[in-house]
Amino acid sequence: MFKKILIANRGEIAIRVMRTLKEMGIKSVAVYSEADRSCLHVREADEAVCIGPAIAKESYLNISAIISAAKVTGSEAIHPGYGFLSENPVFSAACAENGIVFIGPSPKAIEMLGHKSSARKIAVKGGIPVTPGTRDCVTKDFLKEAEQIGFPIMIKAAAGGGGKGIRIVREKGQLDHEFHMASSEARSAFNNGDVYFEKYIENPRHVEVQFARDSKGAAVAFPERDCSIQRRHQKLVEESPSPAVSQKLRAKLEEAAISLADTADYVGVGTVEFLMDREKNFYFMEVNTRLQVEHPVTETITRTDLVREQILIAAGEKLSLSRARASAFDGHAIEYRINAEDFSKNFAPSVGRIEEWIAPGGPGIRLDTHMYQGYKLPIYYDSMLAKLIVWGSDRAAAIARSRRALSEFKVSGISTTINLHKMIVESPEFQAGTVDTGFMERLLK
Amino acid sequence: MDVKTLSRITKWMESTDLEEITWKNGGEKISLKVNNSPESHSKFSSTIEPVASPSIGIFRFARPGKAHNLKEGMAVKKGAELGVVEVAKDFRPVLSPISGCLKIISVEDGKIVEYGQPLFFIEPR
Numbered sequence: 091m092f093k094k095i096l097i098a099n100r101g102e103i104a105i106r107v108m109r110t111l112k113e114m115g116i117k118s119v120a121v122y123s124e125a126d127r128s129c130l131h132v133r134e135a136d137e138a139v140c141i142g143p144a145i146a147k148e149s150y151l152n153i154s155a156i157i158s159a160a161k162v163t164g165s166e167a168i169h170p171g172y173g174f175l176s177e178n179p180v181f182s183a184a185c186a187e188n189g190i191v192f193i194g195p196s197p198k199a200i201e202m203l204g205h206k207s208s209a210r211k212i213a214v215k216g217g218i219p220v221t222p223g224t225r226d227c228v229t230k231d232f233l234k235e236a237e238q239i240g241f242p243i244m245i246k247a248a249a250g251g252g253g254k255g256i257r258i259v260r261e262k263g264q265l266d267h268e269f270h271m272a273s274s275e276a277r278s279a280f281n282n283g284d285v286y287f288e289k290y291i292e293n294p295r296h297v298e299v300q301f302a303r304d305s306k307g308a309a310v311a312f313p314e315r316d317c318s319i320q321r322r323h324q325k326l327v328e329e330s331p332s333p334a335v336s337q338k339l340r341a342k343l344e345e346a347a348i349s350l351a352d353t354a355d356y357v358g359v360g361t362v363e364f365l366m367d368r369e370k371n372f373y374f375m376e377v378n379t380r381l382q383v384e385h386p387v388t389e390t391i392t393r394t395d396l397v398r399e400q401i402l403i404a405a406g407e408k409l410s411l412s413r414a415r416a417s418a419f420d421g422h423a424i425e426y427r428i429n430a431e432d433f434s435k436n437f438a439p440s441v442g443r444i445e446e447w448i449a450p451g452g453p454g455i456r457l458d459t460h461m462y463q464g465y466k467l468p469i470y471y472d473s474m475l476a477k478l479i480v481w482g483s484d485r486a487a488a489i490a491r492s493r494r495a496l497s498e499f500k501v502s503g504i505s506t507t508i509n510l511h512k513m514i515v516e517s518p519e520f521q522a523g524t525v526d527t528g529f530m531e532r533l534l535k
Numbered sequence: 536m537d538v539k540t541l542s543r544i545t546k547w548m549e550s551t552d553l554e555e556i557t558w559k560n561g562g563e564k565i566s567l568k569v570n571n572s573p574e575s576h577s578k579f580s581s582t583i584e585p586v587a588s589p590s591i592g593i594f595r596f597a598r599p600g601k602a603h604n605l606k607e608g609m610a611v612k613k614g615a616e617l618g619v620v621e622v623a624k625d626f627r628p629v630l631s632p633i634s635g636c637l638k639i640i641s642v643e644d645g646k647i648v649e650y651g652q653p654l655f656f657i658e659p660r
Contacts, residue, residue, distance in 0.1 A: 140650045140652070141649075142590075154625065155591050158590070158591050162591070162592070162647040188623070442550045469551055
């Protein structure tokens with residue numbers, strides 16, 4: 091087992107990883123930028139090194155500085171957390187070249203699953219349903235191709251990404267016009283007019299499955315997480331299990347995740363994301379080859395430590411749990427992301443000093459955060475302050491406890507999304523468990 | 536821009552890490568600088584200037600195979616190479632930011648240095 095691990099990240103996730111390291115008796119090394127001298131992850135680590143200026147490109151995204159920090163501190167492995175370099179195959183390869191273990195999948199797996207089209211090919215090979223569409227670019231027969239998929243459809247630019255250049259066509263009559271518009275838009279934006287069609291799933295649920303697979307090929311999958319409460323593709327609330335998934339469907343989702351991991355010969359912990367329509371058909375969306383922000387809900391209901399499993403796998407050891415053990419769960423968990431944002435002002439980021447920080451506690455509460463009273467938020471990084479994870483013996487109990495925990499949570503000095511979460515918890519739609527990805531738009535209207 | 540808006544921006548800047556902001560609108564351009572450093576409790580002031588490490592890595596007074604003649608008290612010119620920081624097989628030069636007298640050498644050859652760590656102190660001339 092490793093003796094010392096460097097964490098190439100900051101804030102709450104760096105602290106989350108360190109907690110497991112401490113429990114495993116492994117020394118931790120923190121890296122930090124000049125803007126993060128007073129950040130809690132620097133204090134919690136056994137050692138800490140300054141790797142660059144505030145701007146992430148020259149610190150937390152600076153591959154040579156991080157590799158150098160690992161070498162000079164004698165770290166044997168690097169945990170990338172989420173974001174920053176966690177899904178960067180160049181970084182993962184640079185670790186290997188320098189004899190440092192990257193705690194995550196191989197550069198090849200990151201690359202293969204990181205590209206939407208190659209990930210989709212693997213999904214198809216693994217027998218996982220994908221959204222119907224013309225995977226290749228459409229031809230002159232585009233009307234026929236659209237009819238085969240069935241309206242509504244999405245027109246997407248082949249060279250596009252991040253939701254850019256997407257058009258939704260609801261009926262046949264609009265297709266000709268929209269097709270030419272999309273194509274000319276794509277030509278001017280990406281210098282490539284190729285487009286493809288995909289079935290448009292209106293207000294789906296976002297359901298994802300956590301899986302883990304070790305170097306011996308043993309794979310496990312955990313109960314699904316439901317992350318349908320999103321604003322502009324940013325998840326706000328996540329829960330597990332999903333109120334919309336039956337035990338039978340759960341088994342199918344877990345089977346799909348394991349099949350995908352096996353097909354890609356994936357070694358590590360990962361998540362496969364699905365879109366689920368009203369008829370409970372699920373379609374492959376993408377794979378995240380890293381630990382996710384919302385991993386604590388899974389840990390809470392399955393009583394596992396996913397970071398520990400990541401480290402075991404990276405050290406070449408066996409997973410510590412069986413398939414049956416990973417799928418078994420107890421009760422219900424909900425995570426609320428507390429961001430430094432003023433939701434009454436269109437979610438404008440809020441900066442300043444934390445004047446007061448009174449955190450909720452008591453039974454069934456977990457709070458992952460790097461906040462403390464007097465901490466001055468740097469403006470350079472993301473706005474997430476804390477993750478409040480609430481466990482209850484069932485969903486209703488978890489909601490009742492959430493209401494209690496959110497009322498205990500008092501922060502002043504900056505604006506937060508705590509009151510937004512109170513609104514979510516009180517909404518009949520959330521309480522009924524019938525939300526979809528259009529929920530936030532309806533709530534804020 | 537009116538004084539009221541200016542003072543509001545300045546006040547807001549003081550609550551952030553921002554040190555400088557430039558605002559342009561047509562031909563109008565306004566630059567604001569805020570002194571965010573905490574109040575000093577002593578009257579001590581010094582003109583001596585630290586030379587910060589450009590990177591995390593291992594400090595060397597000279598590149599491999601080269602000798603150096605750095606000594607405390609000697610004169611250095613602005614832009615002179617005072618040493619290098621070895622980072623992932625790459626050498627980042629440590630350059631003197633000013634001309635002056637090399638007052639203090641606060642680093643040893645082969646030592647691990649962090650980004651921003653003061654390696655030398657130079658008195659301007």
